[in-house]
C-alpha cells in the first residue's frame with residue numbers, strides 16, 4: 078500500500094481503475110467528469126493500492142515533462158499496478174525504455190536514451206519509409222488474396238510493426254516469423270503457458286546474442302551496428318548487453334503499441350464513413366488525420382504512472398513526496414481547455430499538440446517511426462482499397478482486455 082494512501086479517506090467510493098469504456102471507441106464518462114470536478118482523483122488499482130489520477134492536459138503535461146519524476150514503481154511505497162507483479166510491465170521497464178527486465182537509474186536512462194536517440198535519427202526513419210511501404214503493400218495484397226471479410230489487426234496491424242523492428246535491427250526477412258512469435262509470446266502473458274513463455278525468452282535471448290555478435294563482427298546499416306560503433310570504447314560484454322537490451326526494449330515498446338494503434342486508427346476512420354471519404358478526396362489529410370486519431374484514441378490502456386520523489390503542486394493541491402500518480406494522456410487529449418471542439422474528430426486539426434506519445438524526457442523515442450507506419454498504412458489502404466468498410470456494426474467491436482496497452486480484439490473489414 079502506498080504511503081500517501083493514509084491521507085486519502087479509505088471510502089468505498091474510490092473508483093476502480095482503469096475505467097470501463099461504454100463501447101470500444103467511446104471514452105469512459107469518468108474522464109470528462111473528473112476533468113471538471115476532480116482533476117486529482119483517488120483511484121484504486123487492480124493490486125488494491127491507491128494512486129491519484131490526473132486527467133487535465135496542463136497537469137498531465139507538466140508531470141510527464143518534469144525530469145524529477147519517473148516510472149520508478151519499484152520504489153519503496155510506490156503503488157503497484159497489479160497484484161502479482163512489482164508494478165507490472167512498468168515496474169520491469171524501470172526507466173529504461175521498456176526493456177522488460179533491466180531497471181535503470183535516472184542517469185543510466187539518460188545516457189541510454191541519448192545514445193539510442195543518436196542512432197534513431199529522423200534520417201534513419203525517413204530512409205525506412207520505402208521499405209515500410211513495400212511491407213505494407215505485401216501484407217495488404219495477401220489480405221486481399223485471402224478474401225473478405227478479413228481481420229485487419231491480424232492481417233496488417235500485428236505483423237507490420239514486428240517486420241519494421243526487424244528491419245531497424247537488421248534481422249533478415251527469413252527470421253521475421255520467429256521474431257514475431259517470440260514477441261507475441263513475451264507480450265501476451267495470458268495466451269501462453271509459463272513454459273512457452275520461458276522457452277520463448279530463452280530462444281529469443283540466444284538469437285539476439287548470436288545476432289549482436291554477428292553485427293559486431295560484420296556491421297551493416299542497421300541501428301544495432303550503428304550503436305555498436307558509437308560505443309566502441311566500451312568493453313565487449315557491456316556492448317553486448319547494451320545492444321541486446323535495446324533490441325528487446327524497442328520490441329516491447331514498439332510492437333503492441335503500434336499494432337493496436339493501426340487497428341484503432343482504421344476503425345475510428347471507418348466508423349463514420351464521411352471521414353474515409355474525406356481522406357479519399359484529399360490525401361494531404363493523411364498526416365493530420367494520423368495525429369487526430371492518436372489524440373482521439375479512447376482506448377489507450379492504462380496511462381503513464383509516475384512516482385513523485387518530491388512534493389509538487391498540481392491543480393492547486395500539494396501532493397507529497399511518495400505519491401504515485403497516473404497520467405491519463407487520453408483524457409488530457411480531450412481536454413476542452415486545450416483543444417477546441419475536443420470531443421469531435423477533426424481530420425485537419427492543426428496545431429495538434431496531443432500527448433499520446435507522452436512528453437518530456439521519457440516521451441516516445443519511436444514516435445517518428447510510429448507516425449510513419451500509421452501514415453503508410455493509411456496511404457496504402459486508401460490507394461488499394463478505397464471501398465474499405467467495417468464488416469461489423471461499430472457496437473460489435475470488442476476491446477482487447479489488456480491492462481497496459483489498449484486495443485481492439487479484431488477489426489473485421491470488407492471492400
Ligand code: HEM
Nearest residue numbers: 174327330331334335338433434435439440441442443447
Ligand atoms: C502508436 C504507437 C506508439 C505509442 C502510442 C507509443 C507511446 C509511448 C509513450 C506514451 C511512451 C512514454 C512512456 C513514459 O512516459 O513513461 C513511449 C516510450 C517509448 N517508446 Fe513508444 N509508442 C509507440 C510506438 C513506438 C515505437 C514504434 C517504438 C520503437 C520501435 C517506440 C519506442 C519507445 C521507447 C524506446 C520508449 C521509452 C523512452 C524512454 O524511456 O525514454 N514506441 N511510447
